[in-house]
Amino acid sequence: MPNRITITLAESAIQDLTDIREYYQAQEVPEVGDRFVKEIISSVEELAIHPDRGRIVPEFNRPQLRELIHPPFRIVYRRYKEKISVVRVWRSERLMRLP
Numbered sequence: 001m002p003n004r005i006t007i008t009l010a011e012s013a014i015q016d017l018t019d020i021r022e023y024y025q026a027q028e029v030p031e032v033g034d035r036f037v038k039e040i041i042s043s044v045e046e047l048a049i050h051p052d053r054g055r056i057v058p059e060f061n062r063p064q065l066r067e068l069i070h071p072p073f074r075i076v077y078r079r080y081k082e083k084i085s086v087v088r089v090w091r092s093e094r095l096m097r098l099p
Contacts, residue, residue, distance in 0.1 A: 016090065
């Protein structure tokens, strides 16, 4: 059995998840936000076993920068040898750009 990868969430990703919950609360459907956040976390947890599951982010074309698509969100993560860092959870239609 392969080694499990350590997963961390950057502050930006944690804030994104908080924003998702708050958005759906403001829309008066908090259960939708809660469901999305749970599903996103579940997808991220699967990366510990299948770290290369996500596709390379097309805007950058760098093998270490990958994403999972969980409509309507993109879960963007950096793939290191023994760890993964989730950096953003954005709406799918939003394009990424380097700061």
